[in-house]
Amino acid sequence: VSHSYDPVLVALSVAVAIFAAYTALALFGRSQHRPGRLNQWLAAAALAMGGGIWTMHFIGMLAYRPGMGVSYDPWLTLLSLLLPISVTGIGLYVVSLPGSATAKLVAGGLLMGSGIVGMHYLGMAAMRMAGWIQYEPFLVGLSVIIAIAASTVGLWVALKVRARWQTLGAAVALGLAVSGMHYTAMAAATLVPDGRHPLPHGVGISPATLAAAVGAAAMGLLILSHFLAAYHRKLAIAAELQAETLRSSEERYRALMKNSSDVIAVLNERGEILDESGSAARFLGNTVIGRMFLDLVSPETQGAAKGFLAELTRGSDREVKRDLTLQCAGGRRLEFEVIGTNMLTLSSIRGLVITMRDVTERKRMQRELNHQYKLATLGKLAAAIAHEMSQPLNAIRIATMDCIMRLEEGRPDAQYQEQVLRIAAEQAGRLGSILDHIRGFARRDDEGRQLFDVRSSITKTAALLGRQLETQGIKLTTSLPSTPVRVAGSPLQLEQVLLNLLSNASDAIEEKRNGAGAIQIQLSTMDKKVVIQVADNGGGISSESLDQIFDPFFTTKPVGKGSGLGLAISYDLMHRMGGGISAQNCGAGAQFTVWLPCRGELAGAADANDAHHGS
Amino acid sequence: MQTTHIMVVEDEQLTALLLRSVLEHRGFRVTCAFNGAEALEHFAADPADLVVTDLKMPGMSGYDLIVALRRVSARLPIIVATGIVEHGAFQPNDIKVLHKPIDPGELLRTVAQLVS
DSSP: OOOEEOHHHHHHHHHHHHHHHHHHHHHHHHHTTSTTSOOHHHHHHHHHHHHHHHHHHHHHHHHEEOSSOEEEOHHHHHHHHHHHHHHHHHHHHHHHSSSOHHHHHHHHHHHHHHHHHHHHHHHHHTEEESEEEEEOHHHHHHHHHHHHHHHHHHHHHHHHOOSHHHHHHHHHHHHHHHHHHHHHHHHHEEEEEOTTSOOOSSOOBOHHHHHHHHHHHHHHHHHHHHHHHHHHHHHHHHHHHHHHHHHHHHHHHHHHHHHSSSEEEEEOTTSBEEEEOSOHHHHHOSOOTTSBHHHHBOGGGHHHHHHHHHHHHTTOSSOEEEEEEEEOGGGOEEEEEEEEEEETTOTTTOEEEEEEEEOHHHHHHHHHHHHHHHHHHHHHHHHHHHHHHHHHHHHHHHHHHHHHHHHHTTOOOHHHHHHHHHHHHHHHHHHHHHHHHHHHHHOSSOOOOEEEEHHHHHHHHHHHHHHHHHHTTEEEEEEOOSSOOEEEEOHHHHHHHHHHHHHHHHHHHHHHOOSOEEEEEEEEEETTEEEEEEEEOSOOOOHHHHTTTTSTTOOOSOTTTOOSOHHHHHHHHHHHTTOEEEEEEETTEEEEEEEEEOOTTTOOHHHHHHHHHTO | OOOOEEEEEOSSHHHHHHHHHHHHHTTOEEEEESSHHHHHHHHHHSOOSEEEEOSOOSSSOHHHHHHHHHHHOTTOOEEEEESOSOOOOOOTTTEEEEESSOOHHHHHHHHHHHHO
């Protein structure tokens, strides 16, 4: 029988094959975001590829004019649609599994290739006509080889390609292979008319119905493709949005960090600066990245900086904090509060993150405030000091001048002279110790930290103010342990705090003017703390004042009497020594509690040095 | 001539001791009291011809002592030896003020001036 092909439909069949291959490859590419998993993308890819092969086949069949009436068995036709879809699905799934690429491709290619071949010959078997089909074995074999080879190459391409043009190229190759196989197989077939060959019973699908089914399948492909495109667009918009959000958020943080007065830097464990916030330029000059952090620290705080890095690198969870002086641009030296956090194990940072805040001005004000307070307190204490000094001075003057007078009167008395000179020398010594105390109190610089016995601070303070309190009719009693109570810090600063508390207590008692005044100082240790309690019977503190008494410039005293700085400075001094101060009402008056960390007798000098670095 | 009796009122023991030595060496009889109340007690038992007193003392102060002494004897010579600068208004003829630190020569001259 002479047969022919409709060239338009043949071209259409090839185009459909390419289109289906493209859609399937794109869908498969999407499914590879979660490889080795059965998902809707893999299923859609199988649907596109299997359905595409089937559509291509039947468009090809419609293009074929066998020269005799042909219809199709509906069940076999349906089977010929389901077979390539499922086999393609299995093939794609196999190649998406983890494992050797070659093994996967061979298995997948065999599966898919035989699926395509099976589809074709099933489709051919579905033909109903008055005759039979004769196959040419060589061309049949060739069609099988083409199907398997095309499938293997197709799957290999599906695994490899990423770019859109690559997918397009692969789709053309795959589409041509599928249609090439079809037309090779068609060439292998010869329809042999046979009048004896009866038409099978039952309803056959007419070419018109087939055309409709093929059209529907092609529509299905189009819809799949449309969804894919829509998804791609949505994805692209989402990615764009996300990128934009990220970009603006990063820009915002960059700007924040750059304009922040704090310098944020990331160091590696050797102390080399890997990155900084951009605000470093203002203080430290332009290029700090790549420099060693220690090179920025001025010599006097090198020790503290080394300790800081060592503690930070040791990898504690908590923040490490130090006050360091940094060599800044233009030869300036600025004081920074440096806080470090170990983020070496955090994958997104892998470094030591340090935040540096310029506290030069704050420190200067603090020192100024402290100094002013000292002056104010010194003025207030001037009367007490004058009284304290007038006694020994008086004794010295009387003794020495009387001695001179007796010599002038010509009645020298060696025994009397010696006695009087001893008194004078002793009193001069007493004056000297008072002077020492005043000098220490008025000193501007903070004294270095040392280990000292709290008992001697209390005794000294009590001695300095005792006489004045006595003349005010106030009884000062101290209750001290018999063994040394050691703390690390500045004894003069503690004495300053105690002086302030005693002077406040005496003011409160004097203001109350009611019965005998009494101040009790008690020293004890509890929970690794050294606790000094100063209690008076001066009437106590009102509850609203209790909340504010440690605020600077808060005072309950009459105008001109109190600076409002005493307790604020005391609070600051105690905290800088690692301790604290609190107030409460107790009995007939106020009770202030001052505490410091206990150092005991074992703490050595090195320990005290450490404490200094921490201040 | 009868020995002049001077009472020294001073809370600081060393000062009291030294003043006593200065005055006794020049032939005065000296009694010491350590505050105003004690001084009044001594004065009642053994009245002095002159009183040298401090102002700031625990218990009864020098001011209160002077007021009390003036009630007993309006013309008793009193020397105030004080470290306090603003010591109130004392009548200059009745009371002489000496500032600490005290010059023993000045004290002796003032005593001589008041008892003559």
